[in-house]
Amino acid sequence: MTDERTANDQSPWMPFENRRRARDEKREAVLRMAVQVFLEQGYHRATLNEVAERLNITKPALYNYFRSKDEILFECWALGQEQVDDLIAVINRSRQSGLGKLRALVHAYAETMATDFGASLVRFDPRDLKPHNAEKVRAAKRGIDLTFRRYIAEGIADGSIKPCDPKLAAFAIAGSLNWIGHWYQRGGSLTPDAIADEFAIRLTDGLARRSVKKASAEAAPAPRTRKPTKGENR
Amino acid sequence: MTDERTANDQSPWMPFENRRRARDEKREAVLRMAVQVFLEQGYHRATLNEVAERLNITKPALYNYFRSKDEILFECWALGQEQVDDLIAVINRSRQSGLGKLRALVHAYAETMATDFGASLVRFDPRDLKPHNAEKVRAAKRGIDLTFRRYIAEGIADGSIKPCDPKLAAFAIAGSLNWIGHWYQRGGSLTPDAIADEFAIRLTDGLARRSVKKASAEAAPAPRTRKPTKGENR
Amino acid sequence: MTDERTANDQSPWMPFENRRRARDEKREAVLRMAVQVFLEQGYHRATLNEVAERLNITKPALYNYFRSKDEILFECWALGQEQVDDLIAVINRSRQSGLGKLRALVHAYAETMATDFGASLVRFDPRDLKPHNAEKVRAAKRGIDLTFRRYIAEGIADGSIKPCDPKLAAFAIAGSLNWIGHWYQRGGSLTPDAIADEFAIRLTDGLARRSVKKASAEAAPAPRTRKPTKGENR
Amino acid sequence: MTDERTANDQSPWMPFENRRRARDEKREAVLRMAVQVFLEQGYHRATLNEVAERLNITKPALYNYFRSKDEILFECWALGQEQVDDLIAVINRSRQSGLGKLRALVHAYAETMATDFGASLVRFDPRDLKPHNAEKVRAAKRGIDLTFRRYIAEGIADGSIKPCDPKLAAFAIAGSLNWIGHWYQRGGSLTPDAIADEFAIRLTDGLARRSVKKASAEAAPAPRTRKPTKGENR
DNA sequence: AATGAATGAGCATTCATTCAT
DNA sequence: TATGAATGAATGCTCATTCAT
Structure with missing residues (x-):
């Protein structure tokens, strides 16, 4: 997760590109984890906290990538x-x-x-x-x-x-x-x-x-x- | 306990039977309504209030027949x-x-x-x-x-x-x-x-x-x- | 519970006296059981259902002798x-x-x-x-x-x-x-x-x-x- | 709340310390208020709403610091x-x-x-x-x-x-x-x-x-x- | 971009109490 | 007198979501 960050700092030439890529990668990582948790526990029993914790981030961080829980569901x-x-x-x-x-x-x-x-x-x-x-x-x-x-x-x-x-x-x-x-x-x-x-x-x-x-x-x-x-x- | 009651009436085993039958019928009515609501809205989105209201009773009344929401689900x-x-x-x-x-x-x-x-x-x-x-x-x-x-x-x-x-x-x-x-x-x-x-x-x-x-x-x-x-x- | 009842039926001469005595005895029985349950579990955790069940009667029956739970407490x-x-x-x-x-x-x-x-x-x-x-x-x-x-x-x-x-x-x-x-x-x-x-x-x-x-x-x-x-x- | 920010700029390890301290202080404030309310009204009559309101926060906020009402009681x-x-x-x-x-x-x-x-x-x-x-x-x-x-x-x-x-x-x-x-x-x-x-x-x-x-x-x-x-x- | 903290909305559940029978 | 059934009121707790930092 921090890898892109460092990569970003090291390659100032395409910071924007990198950022966007990093962002997309994170977005995908969220989805991969979310779909797993949702399937495992069921959408309603699954909490965003659980998803976030497994990603070693916090719940509100998810809102940087998605607007709502159901949007995550939809993207999955x-x-x-x-x-x-x-x-x-x-x-x-x-x-x-x-x-x-x-x-x-x-x-x-x-x-x-x-x-x-x-x-x-x-x-x-x-x-x-x-x-x-x-x-x-x-x-x-x-x-x-x-x-x-x-x-x-x-x-x-x-x-x-x-x-x-x-x-x-x-x-x-x-x-x-x-x-x-x-x-x-x-x-x-x-x-x-x-x-x-x-x-x-x-x-x-x-x-x-x-x-x-x-x-x-x-x-x-x-x-x-x-x-x-x-x-x-x- | 109910013996005096039953003995009191004319058809000794009827009232008890009746009561039990009425109770069973109501229990079943609850299940029929519940399964409908659960299928219609999904278990988590469905509320006991909705089930009760459609039966023209109040939520706590359901607890006369079932111990919990998930027990209702199970009985369905x-x-x-x-x-x-x-x-x-x-x-x-x-x-x-x-x-x-x-x-x-x-x-x-x-x-x-x-x-x-x-x-x-x-x-x-x-x-x-x-x-x-x-x-x-x-x-x-x-x-x-x-x-x-x-x-x-x-x-x-x-x-x-x-x-x-x-x-x-x-x-x-x-x-x-x-x-x-x-x-x-x-x-x-x-x-x-x-x-x-x-x-x-x-x-x-x-x-x-x-x-x-x-x-x-x-x-x-x-x-x-x-x-x-x-x-x-x- | 039914003992007084039968006794009552058998001695029609002093039904009133008997009734009152029976009533008072039941009242006291309730209090004896209630104080026990209240002490054992604490007033708030104790339910009238528990008290009633231990007396082999039903909850509403208690209301023949007392107006409310707190009245029982007070009488104890x-x-x-x-x-x-x-x-x-x-x-x-x-x-x-x-x-x-x-x-x-x-x-x-x-x-x-x-x-x-x-x-x-x-x-x-x-x-x-x-x-x-x-x-x-x-x-x-x-x-x-x-x-x-x-x-x-x-x-x-x-x-x-x-x-x-x-x-x-x-x-x-x-x-x-x-x-x-x-x-x-x-x-x-x-x-x-x-x-x-x-x-x-x-x-x-x-x-x-x-x-x-x-x-x-x-x-x-x-x-x-x-x-x-x-x-x-x- | 703004304290950590300023402190943050000056001493890198402060903000964490500060946060934790602030958190602990709030936790304690909750306990001080809770014990007061509990003593005043009795544990069962006291509601978390009352505790929260006296602290000018809302009920669920308490759950940031404690897992349940009885845990608060225990901590007191x-x-x-x-x-x-x-x-x-x-x-x-x-x-x-x-x-x-x-x-x-x-x-x-x-x-x-x-x-x-x-x-x-x-x-x-x-x-x-x-x-x-x-x-x-x-x-x-x-x-x-x-x-x-x-x-x-x-x-x-x-x-x-x-x-x-x-x-x-x-x-x-x-x-x-x-x-x-x-x-x-x-x-x-x-x-x-x-x-x-x-x-x-x-x-x-x-x-x-x-x-x-x-x-x-x-x-x-x-x-x-x-x-x-x-x-x-x- | 990320976090701690806080909130609002909602819901299941409990239980004393009432009422018709 | 006693019961089954029903109710209203209340409360703890969860969680998605927001906000200031």
């Missing part, structure tokens, strides 16, 4: 959301069948759920946020849900996924994944990657026109289709 | 757990394949998740309870999880379920189901029964040695998506 | 005060020297302090009473104090007591005695009578123109320290 | 106990006969009883404390009692005190002294010093092998520790 969520947004963006850019995209999303999302910020997406309660932010959260959740549905619809359209109700299928899959955020614990017998692998298969196998096992046994190349326009999914 | 959970215990007991007594039991459990559990007390099983935080009760909750959760795994293992043993890791499969299924407690809202477009039907198929189809569709296609020429005869699932 | 005190008043009345009527009266008072007061109602004289706080009653208590306390002083003054006048400041002497003696109410416990190694004997000597010996020891040594060749015939002390 | 008691411990330590170090030590203790203890913190030793109820602290209090009380007994026993051994039962003698003396804490009021006609003088003589005269009066009459220089003149009061 936002970091997790950012991860998901990125991961969706990558998949969106990829050229795969609907099933392929769905599997990629399941895999990546499962891994995310095993991180602190990822878990914060499903273990924090939007009602603890200011209405303004709560709405952002709800919108983002809807967005993720729609992405699941879209991939499924794409898969149905391109024949990689058996016809089904995308809405309920998405709920089922998302439920399994979100639940990871509740039961996964670091240091358990399962690595996030293993979980992700397993879920990517299991959750989509029932939907696949050809199950993974059979498909790979037959060595049939994954059916590829064009990417349908968004309008088509809806 | 307990009512939900009771439902699940009952439902598992019934399935345990039934003579079905592992797959059959699993499907029956999925169906019944899904329906339970759509009730207030059912949702309280997954939306309340055991850490809000006294250690004593928190442990009971955790034990019960473990119990449910083990039931899922057991049915799967049975299914693998009797050939109705494809070989797989019961632990992860159980997590995946339970996750989907538990998530219902988070998104289901009364008055939505989906009835609990419809959800339960759909989940019973979808979540188990991937595990079944023969998928529902194929199996029914072979057995009966009526390809059903949504609503198979209930008898079939169970 | 009053019973103790009555004892002291009686005991002073007896001594006042006796024909003794001032020293003799003082010793008699010390002895009797010490014994009283070892009773529940006696202890209530010094262990309850008048500020817990309604102003009306608090004033009665204070007046009575002053009365006792004045009695001590009067006996001392009488003793000085009649030569049985060495000249001294009656006020401070009374304080010193009363203090020792009152303190008994704080430390005495039933079942301890000292009997109330033994304590009373000892205090009667010790607290007055310093005041006596002739100490007990010397006096008795002159009168009788049996030097006694601990246990003179009761008659002698009084 | 502790300050008084400290005084007594010190005073006993001094007497223990002195070279006097048992009688001399006893008289010194009586005198000093009497004076202490006329202070707020001294009175708190006997007017607060250990049962209002957490078990942990209550035990400390009881142990300390036993310690004081034993000190009285020890001095008496020493006196008997060295011949300065007439043979007697140290236990009861200690009770009698301590009772008189403790009672001071109940009746003494600032602004009364008696000064603490006068009371102490009087009690030191009166309470020990009965025990002395030679009474003060006689002894001084015989021209034996009274072995005095604390307070020579004022013979008039005696």
Whole structure:
């Protein structure tokens, strides 16, 4: 923590840059500690004192970086959301069948759920946020849900996924994944990657026109289709 | 103590019975209102005042029926757990394949998740309870999880379920189901029964040695998506 | 509780008398239990529920006999005060020297302090009473104090007591005695009578123109320290 | 408050010192006010609000210095106990006969009883404390009692005190002294010093092998520790 | 940028007391 | 007379937030 400070004193050329970097680093450090404490104890039972103490600072110091406890909560969520947004963006850019995209999303999302910020997406309660932010959260959740549905619809359209109700299928899959955020614990017998692998298969196998096992046994190349326009999914 | 009272009246055991029944009814009314408020606002944001006011009584009156806020929380959970215990007991007594039991459990559990007390099983935080009760909750959760795994293992043993890791499969299924407690809202477009039907198929189809569709296609020429005869699932 | 009731029903001839007697007996029973609980736990920590439960009745039942908790407290005190008043009345009527009266008072007061109602004289706080009653208590306390002083003054006048400041002497003696109410416990190694004997000597010996020891040594060749015939002390 | 700032510029280690001192001073101020309110109204009737308001702060501010109401009570008691411990330590170090030590203790203890913190030793109820602290209090009380007994026993051994039962003698003396804490009021006609003088003589005269009066009459220089003149009061 | 101190708002809980039965 | 139920009043305590330094 004091490292940046000293660094700052030693490099007077870019004091501003350094300061801002130091500030951002501290901000992040707060979030990393906060998300941990919030997950560990629950948002309401967790106190800012606890967060501050673990950072070896005092409570009011937190207010240099955040305006309120719920803003901290929101930022924790936002970091997790950012991860998901990125991961969706990558998949969106990829050229795969609907099933392929769905599997990629399941895999990546499962891994995310095993991180602190990822878990914060499903273990924090939007009602603890200011209405303004709560709405952002709800919108983002809807967005993720729609992405699941879209991939499924794409898969149905391109024949990689058996016809089904995308809405309920998405709920089922998302439920399994979100639940990871509740039961996964670091240091358990399962690595996030293993979980992700397993879920990517299991959750989509029932939907696949050809199950993974059979498909790979037959060595049939994954059916590829064009990417349908968004309008088509809806 | 109440003997003179009862003896005094005409129906010796009625008044006492009546009193006790009235008391139990009120206790339950409190729980029904409390679970509603707790789900609606979240345990910490909800105040006993709110619960009491909605019941047209005053806060201290609640203490005639419960010793503390967290005891109310626990009792809400307990009512939900009771439902699940009952439902598992019934399935345990039934003579079905592992797959059959699993499907029956999925169906019944899904329906339970759509009730207030059912949702309280997954939306309340055991850490809000006294250690004593928190442990009971955790034990019960473990119990449910083990039931899922057991049915799967049975299914693998009797050939109705494809070989797989019961632990992860159980997590995946339970996750989907538990998530219902988070998104289901009364008055939505989906009835609990419809959800339960759909989940019973979808979540188990991937595990079944023969998928529902194929199996029914072979057995009966009526390809059903949504609503198979209930008898079939169970 | 029901005993009086039945007795009442069986002897319809004097129902009124019986009722009143029963009522008074219950009233006293309440006071005996209350003083015990109050002493044991302290007035504020003690609840009427506790008192009632130990009597196998319910809290509101107490209100048939007393108007308020502090009235119970006052009545406990009053019973103790009555004892002291009686005991002073007896001594006042006796024909003794001032020293003799003082010793008699010390002895009797010490014994009283070892009773529940006696202890209530010094262990309850008048500020817990309604102003009306608090004033009665204070007046009575002053009365006792004045009695001590009067006996001392009488003793000085009649030569049985060495000249001294009656006020401070009374304080010193009363203090020792009152303190008994704080430390005495039933079942301890000292009997109330033994304590009373000892205090009667010790607290007055310093005041006596002739100490007990010397006096008795002159009168009788049996030097006694601990246990003179009761008659002698009084 | 501005003091630290100025001091800060001049002496680097001052501000911390100053802060701590300021804090300690405030803590003490709280205790001084609290003991006053507690004595005045009784612990249970006194509210932290009252204490805070008299200090021109708000209730929660008190929690910067103490963890709970009963901790404040305990600290009040502790300050008084400290005084007594010190005073006993001094007497223990002195070279006097048992009688001399006893008289010194009586005198000093009497004076202490006329202070707020001294009175708190006997007017607060250990049962209002957490078990942990209550035990400390009881142990300390036993310690004081034993000190009285020890001095008496020493006196008997060295011949300065007439043979007697140290236990009861200690009770009698301590009772008189403790009672001071109940009746003494600032602004009364008696000064603490006068009371102490009087009690030191009166309470020990009965025990002395030679009474003060006689002894001084015989021209034996009274072995005095604390307070020579004022013979008039005696 | 950081801190000690203070505050305001809120909430669970307790308990004497009342009342209808 | 006794009870179950309900209430009002009060209070200790917590904690996010602010402010002067």
